[in-house]
Amino acid sequence: MKQKIMFDLDDTLIYCNKYFHFILDQFSDEMTTWYSSAGVTRANILEKQSEIDVERIQVQGFKSEHFPQSFVDTYRYFKNITGRAGSSLEEEKLWKLGQSVYELEVEPYPLMEETLDSLARGGHELHLYTGGDSLIQHKKIAHMKLERYFQDRIYVRQHKNTAALEEILTDGRFERGNTWMIGNSVRTDVLPALQCGINAVYLKQEAEWTYNVIPIDAKPIGAFFTLNALPQIPPAINDYLYKQA
Structure with a gap:
């Protein structure tokens, strides 16, 4: 699906x-x-x-x-x-x-392209949602040539929170049961996703920024996984979808 x-x-x-x-x-x-x-x-x-x-x-x-x-x-x-x-x-x-x-010049996490390629080949629609200064974030996106995966489905917000995500989901008429948010921040990725009723993947990183680390106090409606590396994402999603079929 x-x-x-x-x-x-x-x-x-x-x-x-x-x-x-x-x-x-x-x-x-x-x-x-x-x-x-x-x-x-x-x-x-x-x-x-x-x-x-x-x-x-x-x-x-x-x-x-x-x-x-x-x-x-x-x-x-x-x-x-x-x-x-x-x-x-x-x-x-x-x-x-x-x-x-x-x-400073940015660099991708290991197997970034392979992960995105795998999901795109699987027929999934990829979106990019990031917080920060629009000019700086678009510069990073261009440097990594990420438009080839996300095209016009790129959202940059100065405030990245539940209200911002809810606006994106509502305006884009996302079907929430078939929508996923993947990110390293509990504060700006995981909790907003759970509070908006979509699936979430917490991509846990070492030495996380203090701002991002807060308790997960929302219950998932759909899937919620904690993973440690990008290549784990496609099989985790595919396995979940297989079990739901």
């Missing part, structure tokens, strides 16, 4: 978190150089940055500015509590460092 299968992009089809961790390491190194003499540790810096970043996302959504601004806000926080003199040049340096994460 033909299914509509919706994929998340970042850390589902392509790597994302590891690039943010790479930049965060540079940020914490710089901040430690400036503030360690005041007793501020690397752990203190990363904890405060994460807290500020998550708060900003919950209000503003996935605007590209949230990450570099969290660097500047963290810098200002420790400047104020330690009394260390700051400067606009240091703030500018941190902003540019945070912004540089969007300039």
Whole structure:
């Protein structure tokens, strides 16, 4: 039976978190150089940055500015509590460092193309649903040449939540029993899918971003699988459909 299968992009089809961790390491190194003499540790810096970043996302959504601004806000926080003199040049340096994460070249997860090819050959209709800045996300999509799989079935939203998914499903007149959401985020992929009454695959990744990790407190109406790699998806869906036939 033909299914509509919706994929998340970042850390589902392509790597994302590891690039943010790479930049965060540079940020914490710089901040430690400036503030360690005041007793501020690397752990203190990363904890405060994460807290500020998550708060900003919950209000503003996935605007590209949230990450570099969290660097500047963290810098200002420790400047104020330690009394260390700051400067606009240091703030500018941190902003540019945070912004540089969007300039790093992206790469696919292992067997991404083979997974999408398998599902397409099986007659399924593939959709892409991602959160973030539209220009940045479409740049990634073009770089990976993902239009060949998703064509015009690509949705980019600044706020990726249950309301956004519900709007896509309603506007597209998706048959929910035959629709799947596949992603690595419990917050923005799994829970919205379950709350909207569609099938869900939690593609669990190592070293997940704190923002994405929350309890799964919704009961599935249809299928719900937890998998660890893209190549596991086609056989899991096919096996489920076989059992339902």
